[in-house]
Amino acid sequence: MMIEIGVVVVVVAIVVVVLMVMKNVNWWLYESKLGEKQYSLPPGDMGWPFIGNMWSFLRAFKSSDPDSFLSAFVSRFGKTGMYKALMFGNPSVIVTTPETCKRVLTDDEKFKPGWPRSTIELVGKKSFISMAYEEHKRLRRLTSSSINGMEALSLYLTYIEKNVISSLEKWTKMGQIEFLTEIRKLTFKIIMHIFLSNESEPIMEALEREYTALNYGVRAMKINIPGFAYHKAFKARKNLLSVFQSIVDERRKLRKECSPMKAKDMMDSLLDVEDDNGRKLSDEEIIDVMLMYLNAGHESSGHITMWATYFLQKHPEYFQKAKEEQEEIVRRRPSTQKGLTLKEIRQMDFLYKVIDETMRVITFSLVVFREAKSDVVMNGYTIPKGWKALVWFRSVHLDPEIYPNPKEFNPHRWDNNEHKAGEFLPFGAGSRLCPGNDLAKMEIAVFLHHFLLNYQFEQLNPKCPVRYLPHTRPMDNCLGRLKKCSTST
Structure with missing residues (x-):
C-alpha cells in the first residue's frame, strides 16, 4: 500500500514538474532575453510552448462566446488594457482600449505592419499588409483615387444601383437562397467592374469561390496539411494567382497591340505607375x-x-423608421429623375446610423497586427522591439463603459455621435485606414434603400448558430427567401 502511494506521489510530482517546465518554455524563449525590460511587460500568459494562446483563442471563437478569450485575461490580470500573449507564433501585446488602439494605429514612427507570416503568404508579400511605409503611401495614393471620397464614387452610383435592383429582383425568383452568398457575389461583381472593368461571369465565379477558401485560412494556424484551412487557402491563392496572371497578360497584350481600351481602371494605373x-x-x-x-x-x-x-428585420421599429426615411427621399425626387443621386445618399441620416451600428456590433475585422520598431512604452508597460501589437477592435466596440448594453443593436446610440477618437474603428485608423470605406458604406446604403422600399427577407433558421471565424456570419449563410412586398419605386 505504501509503495502504491509512493508511486502516485512520484507520478504527480513528475507531472507538476513537466507542467511547470512547459509553462516556462515561452518565458525562456521570449521574455528572459529582455533582461530588466521583462519586468515592465504587461501582465498576461504566453500559454503553452510554441502553440501559445492559439488553442484558447480558437476554442473561444469557435464557441458561442468569442469574447471569453479576452475575458479570461481580464478576470485573471485585471482591466489593464494591455496583455502579453503568444499569438500566431509571435510574442505579442494585445491592446484593448481606445487610447492604446489609436496610438498603435497612428504612430508610424513606432509601429509598422506586423501581420503573421502565414497571412502575408496568403494575401501576398507585395500587398499593402507588408509594404514599407513610403511605398505603401505612394501606391495607396495612386490606387485609392478611384474609390476614395463620395464625389469619386458618384461615377459608380448608377452601376451599383442597376446591379442592386436586378439582383434583388432575381433573388425573389430563386426560392430558397443563401442570402450572404448572393450578396457577396453582388459586391464582388461591383468591385470587379470598378477595378478591372470586367463582368465575365465565369471569371467572377471562379475568383469568388477561391476567395472564400482563402479567407478561411487567413486567421487559421499555419498547418499546411490536407484537410486544414491553411492548406485549402494556400491552394486557393495559387489558383487566384493563375487567374490574375492571365488577366495581366491579356491586358499587357491589348496595350501592346494598341487595341481600343475601355475607361482607365486600377489595372491600367498599376501597369502605368513608375517610381x-x-x-x-x-x-x-x-x-x-x-x-x-x-x-x-x-x-x-x-x-x-x-x-x-x-x-432591420429583427427590429421592426428600426425597419419602419429607415423605410420612412427612404420613402421621403423618393417623394422629394423630381418626376424626371431616374435613380439615386449622391445628394440623396447624403440625406440618409438614420440609415447611416444603422450601418455604423451594424459595423460596431459585428466588428468585421476583430484584430489588426502591428510590430514595434523599437521599444514602446504605453500606459506604463513596454512593448519590446520586434514584438507584435494586436489591436483588438472587439474589446473597444463591445466595451459597456463606452457603449451601454454593447451587444444590443441600437442605431439611436449614434444620435449625438459624441464618441472620442479610437472608440469606433470599423476601418482601422491612421495612414493605413481602409481606403474603401466610402465605397463600402455607399454600396450598403444603396442596397438597403431598395430593400427597405420593396422587399422583406424571411429567414428559414432564425435561431441558426453563428460562426465567428474568419468573419461573423450565420452557419447557414443566412438561408431564406426574399419576397417583394411593395412597388413604391
Missing part, C-alpha cells in the same frame, strides 16, 4: 495589390449588408 527611378511594377506586385483590393473590396461590404438587413 522616381522610372521602375515599373512587376507582375507579382500588381497581382498581390489587386488580389488584396478585390478581397477587401467585397468581403466587408457583403457581410455588413447581410447583417444590416438581418438587424
Whole structure:
C-alpha cells in the first residue's frame, strides 16, 4: 500500500514538474532575453510552448462566446488594457482600449505592419499588409483615387444601383437562397467592374469561390496539411494567382497591340505607375495589390449588408423608421429623375446610423497586427522591439463603459455621435485606414434603400448558430427567401 502511494506521489510530482517546465518554455524563449525590460511587460500568459494562446483563442471563437478569450485575461490580470500573449507564433501585446488602439494605429514612427507570416503568404508579400511605409503611401495614393471620397464614387452610383435592383429582383425568383452568398457575389461583381472593368461571369465565379477558401485560412494556424484551412487557402491563392496572371497578360497584350481600351481602371494605373527611378511594377506586385483590393473590396461590404438587413428585420421599429426615411427621399425626387443621386445618399441620416451600428456590433475585422520598431512604452508597460501589437477592435466596440448594453443593436446610440477618437474603428485608423470605406458604406446604403422600399427577407433558421471565424456570419449563410412586398419605386 505504501509503495502504491509512493508511486502516485512520484507520478504527480513528475507531472507538476513537466507542467511547470512547459509553462516556462515561452518565458525562456521570449521574455528572459529582455533582461530588466521583462519586468515592465504587461501582465498576461504566453500559454503553452510554441502553440501559445492559439488553442484558447480558437476554442473561444469557435464557441458561442468569442469574447471569453479576452475575458479570461481580464478576470485573471485585471482591466489593464494591455496583455502579453503568444499569438500566431509571435510574442505579442494585445491592446484593448481606445487610447492604446489609436496610438498603435497612428504612430508610424513606432509601429509598422506586423501581420503573421502565414497571412502575408496568403494575401501576398507585395500587398499593402507588408509594404514599407513610403511605398505603401505612394501606391495607396495612386490606387485609392478611384474609390476614395463620395464625389469619386458618384461615377459608380448608377452601376451599383442597376446591379442592386436586378439582383434583388432575381433573388425573389430563386426560392430558397443563401442570402450572404448572393450578396457577396453582388459586391464582388461591383468591385470587379470598378477595378478591372470586367463582368465575365465565369471569371467572377471562379475568383469568388477561391476567395472564400482563402479567407478561411487567413486567421487559421499555419498547418499546411490536407484537410486544414491553411492548406485549402494556400491552394486557393495559387489558383487566384493563375487567374490574375492571365488577366495581366491579356491586358499587357491589348496595350501592346494598341487595341481600343475601355475607361482607365486600377489595372491600367498599376501597369502605368513608375517610381522616381522610372521602375515599373512587376507582375507579382500588381497581382498581390489587386488580389488584396478585390478581397477587401467585397468581403466587408457583403457581410455588413447581410447583417444590416438581418438587424432591420429583427427590429421592426428600426425597419419602419429607415423605410420612412427612404420613402421621403423618393417623394422629394423630381418626376424626371431616374435613380439615386449622391445628394440623396447624403440625406440618409438614420440609415447611416444603422450601418455604423451594424459595423460596431459585428466588428468585421476583430484584430489588426502591428510590430514595434523599437521599444514602446504605453500606459506604463513596454512593448519590446520586434514584438507584435494586436489591436483588438472587439474589446473597444463591445466595451459597456463606452457603449451601454454593447451587444444590443441600437442605431439611436449614434444620435449625438459624441464618441472620442479610437472608440469606433470599423476601418482601422491612421495612414493605413481602409481606403474603401466610402465605397463600402455607399454600396450598403444603396442596397438597403431598395430593400427597405420593396422587399422583406424571411429567414428559414432564425435561431441558426453563428460562426465567428474568419468573419461573423450565420452557419447557414443566412438561408431564406426574399419576397417583394411593395412597388413604391
